[in-house]
Amino acid sequence: MFQKTLADTLAARETVRITCGHPACCKSTQLDIQALIDRLGPDHGSMHWDLVGFFVCSDCKADGRDRRPVFFTFVPDYRGQDEARTRRVSKPTFGRR
Incomplete structure (x- = not known):
């Protein structure tokens, strides 16, 4: 099972x-x-159970x-995802007549 790390969270x-x-x-x-x-x-x-013991209000x-x-x-x-989405070049899938 994949364990998400702090490095993964920072990279994302x-x-x-x-x-x-x-x-x-x-x-x-x-945080x-x-x-x-x-x-x-x-x-x-x-993840929650990895961090919960370190924090008190x-x-x-x-x-x-x-x-x-x-x-x-x-x-x-979301901003990074939107920027990546707008950088894609869309090409029409239909031919010209």
């Missing part, structure tokens, strides 16, 4: 957001993938709230 130019699961907080922050690579290594997994901790799970959202590089 994906944006990764982490969101606190506490209903009184729901703070969301964009710095390069900083994670510097800390954990490029071959470290980038600092706002909830400061306010004394109980620890709740965090959630990750991976957003593809």
Whole structure:
């Protein structure tokens, strides 16, 4: 089974957001993938279960709230995909008369 790594996430130019699961907080922050690579290594997994143990909501901790799970959202590089799509040269599939 393919294991997606932090290096794969960085190469795909994906944006990764982490969101606190506490209903009184729901703070969301964009992760710095390069900083994670510097800390954990490029071959470290980038899926939820690979990262969830490393993160705690600092706002909830400061306010004394109980620890709740965090959630990750991976957003593809839509701009890069659109640019690649517009660079393609389309050719008609029909002949001229």
